[in-house]
Amino acid sequence: MRTDTTFKRAFNDMIDLLRTLDLGAELPSENALRAQLGVSRTTVRKVLASMSARGVIVSEVHRRIIREHPQQIERYPKEETLAISEQVETSFMEWMLRDNACPGTEINEAELARKFGVATTIVREFLNRFQKYGLIEKRQNAGWVFKGFTANFALELFEIREMFEMRSARLFASLPDGSPIWKQVRAMRAAHLELLADIDARFQDFSELDSRFHRLIAVVAPNRFIESFQDVIAIIFHYHYQWNKRDERTRNEVAIREHLALIDALESRNIASIDQACRAHLTSARETLLRSIA
Amino acid sequence: MRTDTTFKRAFNDMIDLLRTLDLGAELPSENALRAQLGVSRTTVRKVLASMSARGVIVSEVHRRIIREHPQQIERYPKEETLAISEQVETSFMEWMLRDNACPGTEINEAELARKFGVATTIVREFLNRFQKYGLIEKRQNAGWVFKGFTANFALELFEIREMFEMRSARLFASLPDGSPIWKQVRAMRAAHLELLADIDARFQDFSELDSRFHRLIAVVAPNRFIESFQDVIAIIFHYHYQWNKRDERTRNEVAIREHLALIDALESRNIASIDQACRAHLTSARETLLRSIA
DNA sequence: CATATGTTTCTTATGTATAAAAAACTGGGG
DNA sequence: CCCCAGTTTTTTATACATAAGAAACATATG
Structure with a gap:
């Protein structure tokens, strides 16, 4: 009854893993593979058996050898790996x-x-x-x-989002210099600049970066209810904009620039700048969403 | 497979309803009963059939007469009415x-x-x-x-609670005189005073009043996420204090007085007073919870 | 004896079954 | 015609079944 999506996902991951190893090399132990693939040993063994059956690996006593690199073609399609x-x-x-x-x-x-x-x-x-x-x-x-994906929904969503995000952003002002978060902030800026440089080709990657950016801001003072609310935001945006591509490129470019401005503000440690940059971005994001709903 | 708790609850409710009617009186139509009992007509008919079988009512063509008032004893026990x-x-x-x-x-x-x-x-x-x-x-x-019912949990809970509640409370300052909410506020004060007057006997009724009070404050500007969060608070407090009765009477009396102070502040329409009263109550509630967890 | 594999047992994910409850349909008065 | 009660159909709440997957246990091997 249960579907074997876990197996299929692990199988696909194993293909990637095998391609990083040399032909004739010995595979890691079942336990090591279990840790690498993030599944149980039961599933690892099933994948290994399947690989053996296809002749990709050879099982000898207490070790397994890679006989040939598996073809990409043999991967299970994405749909079959989803529960x-x-x-x-x-x-x-x-x-x-x-x-x-x-x-x-x-x-x-x-x-x-x-x-x-x-x-x-x-x-x-x-x-x-x-x-x-x-x-x-x-x-x-x-x-x-x-209840409807309505303007009202968007407004209520953003009211909470603003409360949560302003609260977290402000905390950056008193974040000690030595905090490891600053390094993440710098990496985040780099990622934004990179995407911006190649915006014409990669503008669709923004959605995921957006989610990561907002989660990073919240990380200064973890709160499970805020984190849970970020799931709400992430899923809504992910799906909504997946079916609503109007002005996607422009919209994302604007958001990236706003993010960069907010990063500058955070690093300035100036409460007023932080407030202003944060509110500016949220207002703009809200208006964009409202426009796309109407 | 499905339990008949809906029927049993409706049956109990029907007992109460019948006792408000005179012997020999004609019952309302099935449809009217459906609306009053908040169940489907299917369930109403089942209840009526059961009442008939017990001789409590007499079914004639197109009408039913109350023959005798049902005994309290015939009620189904509370447990059997819970899904x-x-x-x-x-x-x-x-x-x-x-x-x-x-x-x-x-x-x-x-x-x-x-x-x-x-x-x-x-x-x-x-x-x-x-x-x-x-x-x-x-x-x-x-x-x-x-994850544990820990001090951390309480702190995270109250951080959000404070954001939400301060936001709502402040809105009272600009609530127009004519708003029907003021009447509810006055009624709420009366309920508090009543409970306070009889605190020794009724201190256990506070939990429900508390929940109603905080929901009333949120009603100024409805937001589904805030409402949903109030469910969290309500359930946590309900169960936690149900098994943790230390200082219950004192604790509740203190809270009532804080609520009354907040009501005064709300009616004063003075932001500073509102802020102060609201924060005072939340701080005290948080400390009480923290003490009871430790 | 520590680690790896082989085996057994337990748990989760997902489908199916069914009584209770809701909703829809029907014919008959007022 | 609208409301009412009788009847039929549909849906929900809950139980149960089972293959996939995880975990625990057992055995072997260096």
Whole structure:
């Protein structure tokens, strides 16, 4: 019943790993591979067995030799490496954002399960987790209601975001010189400059950098509720802008410049500059989102 | 498979409802009852059938007559009116707070299901929902980790709480005179004074009043994320203080006086007073919680 | 005896089943 | 026609089943 996505992901990762080793070399122990691939030894053994069966490696007593470098072609496709619960997330977001579901739409577990081709249990579990994003609401003994990806949603989201982010950004002013965070900030600036230099080709990489940047700011004073809220922001932006490409390049370039300004402000340790740069960026991000919703 | 807790709750409610009507009177229509009891007509009919079978009411064509007032004794016990998922919440909180689970404890879905005597599905669903309270964390393809009801948890909780509550409280300063919220504030003060007058007997009623008070403050400018966070606070306080009765009476009396001070400040519309009263209460509440954790 | 592999046991992810509850449909008065 | 009660259909809450994966245990080998 359970899908073997873990195995397939590990298998793909193992292909990459084998290509870094020489032909005829001896493979690391099962335990070492387990640590490297981040799965259990059970799965490692399954991958090794599969590699043996394909003749990629030769199993001798107490060691395994690489016989040939596996072909990229043999990788399992991306979809097959995603757990059903992850696929459901995508399906749901697609339903919501692409099909432009109306505020107030009733969500029917059974119907979604049929539409997505998965068991009701999975849909139910997904909806329960998804509840925290503030877009759906449960009604006792009945289904769920989709509250809508509306301007109001964006405003409420940004109100919290501003509180959280201003709070973290301000803390940089009193962050000691010796803090290792400053190094990360410098690396972050470099990453931004790099992306900016090649913006025409790589503007789609911004989404991930954005998320990393905002998480870095929050790291000065860890708070689980703030971190959890950043998941909300990340997922909303990730999916929304994935289906909404208008002005993508410009939008991202503007955001990068705002980030750079904020980094400068952080490094200046001047509260007023930090406040100003932070608020400027958040305001601009909010307006961009609002425009794209309207 | 599904339990009939909805029916039992509706049955109990119907007993209360029947006692407000005269013997020999005609019952409202099924539809009217449905609205009053907050359940589906299907359940109403089941309750009516059950009442008929017990001879409490007589079903004639197109109407039903009350034959006798049902005895309190016939009510279903409280436990049987709680959905399994609600019972699991209690069981889990009890495990966590009463058994004093250590930070880092691994939570095993299967084991909990056995311990609580419910299906794994239910435990899993509960844990997924409970995740948002920041006390547990999921590990891929493995179980959950209990992060501990620690001082750190309390501090992070109160950091957010302070941001949210100060934000709402301040908004009262610019709330127009005509706003219906002022009436609710006055009613809230009355409720506090009433409880204070009878504090020795009713100090246990504070928990619920506390939650209502803080929700009222947030209502000035609704934000779904703030509301959701109030669920976190409510559930944590509800269960924590349910198993931790030290100084309960004093603690609650102090809080009531702080609430009253805050109400005065809100009505004064003076930002500085509001800030001060709000912060004073939150600080005191935080210290109380911290003391009870240590 | 420490580490690696082979084996067994337990847990999680996901599907299916079903009673309870909700919702939709239907025919009949007022 | 609108509301009401009877009936049928659909959905939800919960239990259970099972393959995949993790963890624990056992054995072997240097």
